[in-house]
Amino acid sequence: MKEINTIEYKENQLILLDQRKLPLRKEYFICATYKDVEFAIKDMVVRGAPAIGAAAAYGVLLAALEFEKNTKENFVKNMNIACEALNNSRPTAVNLMWAIKRMKIIVSSDNGVKNICNLLKEEADYIFKEDINTNKKMAKEGYRVIPKGARILTHCNTGALATAGYGTALGVIREAHYLGKDIFVYADETRPRLQGARLTAWELKEENIPFTLIADSTAATLIRDGKIDVILVGADRIALNGDSANKIGTFMLAVVAKRYNVPFYIVAPTTTIDFEIETGDEIEIEERASEEITHIGGVRIVPTDINVYNPAFDVTPNEYITGIITEKGILKTPYNPSITKFRNNF
Numbered sequence: 535m536k537e538i539n540t541i542e543y544k545e546n547q548l549i550l551l552d553q554r555k556l557p558l559r560k561e562y563f564i565c566a567t568y569k570d571v572e573f574a575i576k577d578m579v580v581r582g583a584p585a586i587g588a589a590a591a592y593g594v595l596l597a598a599l600e601f602e603k604n605t606k607e608n609f610v611k612n613m614n615i616a617c618e619a620l621n622n623s624r625p626t627a628v629n630l631m632w633a634i635k636r637m638k639i640i641v642s643s644d645n646g647v648k649n650i651c652n653l654l655k656e657e658a659d660y661i662f663k664e665d666i667n668t669n670k671k672m673a674k675e676g677y678r679v680i681p682k683g684a685r686i687l688t689h690c691n692t693g694a695l696a697t698a699g700y701g702t703a704l705g706v707i708r709e710a711h712y713l714g715k716d717i718f719v720y721a722d723e724t725r726p727r728l729q730g731a732r733l734t735a736w737e738l739k740e741e742n743i744p745f746t747l748i749a750d751s752t753a754a755t756l757i758r759d760g761k762i763d764v765i766l767v768g769a770d771r772i773a774l775n776g777d778s779a780n781k782i783g784t785f786m787l788a789v790v791a792k793r794y795n796v797p798f799y800i801v802a803p804t805t806t807i808d809f810e811i812e813t814g815d816e817i818e819i820e821e822r823a824s825e826e827i828t829h830i831g832g833v834r835i836v837p838t839d840i841n842v843y844n845p846a847f848d849v850t851p852n853e854y855i856t857g858i859i860t861e862k863g864i865l866k867t868p869y870n871p872s873i874t875k876f877r878n879n880f
């Protein structure tokens with residue numbers, strides 16, 4: 535497997551592989567302050583639910599280093615401001631809030647500032663490393679549902695770029711490929727940010743996994759024509775009843791999959807579960823700038839002065855989900871009892 539360093543913390547800096555530039559340019563974006571990390575998450579230098587969680591954790595650490603010389607009182611005050619800013623950088627992926635919550639527990643502990651800084655470094659490293667381990671466990675779980683010779687459809691980018699490493703849905707795909715399941719992937723281009731065309735295609739090519747890139751609107755035809763055996767996607771937030779938010783366009787795949795009896799799986803770590811919400815109706819859906827639709831590569835492609843609606847995510851109701859593949863096993867409907875059991879671990 536080729537090593538993809540999406541996120542690296544080195545010498546008090548967070549080094550991010552700039553996902554706005556891939557695949558045409560491999561550039562790195564250096565964050566020296568928490569505000570750099572806040573910008574990087576907002577502007578999608580780093581993106582994907584687990585990846586922004588890990589990046590935000592390092593953002594909190596950078597803030598601590600900035601305020602290290604403050605009195606304890608000022609340190610805590612400034613850290614709360616920094617945590618709030620990072621928390622608000624994107625609204626849908628709950629991994630971001632989960633990571634910041636863990637870091638805040640340390641900030642508000644009785645320790646001295648120096649000690650807190652050391653503990654924050656340990657915690658951010660733990661969040662980062664644990665995500666890679668979790669992804670590998672999910673891959674082992676998910677591998678079981680992939681038939682030999684499967685043609686797999688996926689949406690958005692859920693690979694090493696979207697996580698601390700390996701990937702969620704793309705991690706299962708990697709595993710199936712390495713273990714000789716002889717799979718073939720169809721990757722949706724994923725308008726408007728083209729995470730499928732730019733990032734998933736890049737990762738699949740790097741790994742020599744056979745695939746074909748399709749326009750999002752081609753997926754239904756492939757499903758109807760019996761050319762897809764299983765659909766694997768990630769998630770940004772999962773409610774207690776299993777309703778799952780993921781990249782815009784996921785919901786329509788799930789509806790068509792159900793119509794044609796194609797299994798539709800969510801692959802997500804338990805850090806993507808929001809234990810505070812009962813259903814997907816409570817998930818805040820991020821709306822992004824109209825330029826993501828009106829422009830391609832910085833060039834306007836639509837008439838001026840028109841209305842644009844650009845939600846970044848949609849919610850797939852649990853009834854369309856065949857199973858949720860987590861590091862702790864594959865959940866099946868009804869989701870609520872099995873998801874609730876995980877709550878105790880948080």
Ligand code: MRU
Pocket residue numbers: 581582583584627689690691692693696697701702703729767768769770780781782846
């Ligand atoms: O807007 P993005 O690119 O951050 O959206 C990413 C997705 O929707 C992914 O499918 C999701 O975060 C799961 S990735 C492991």
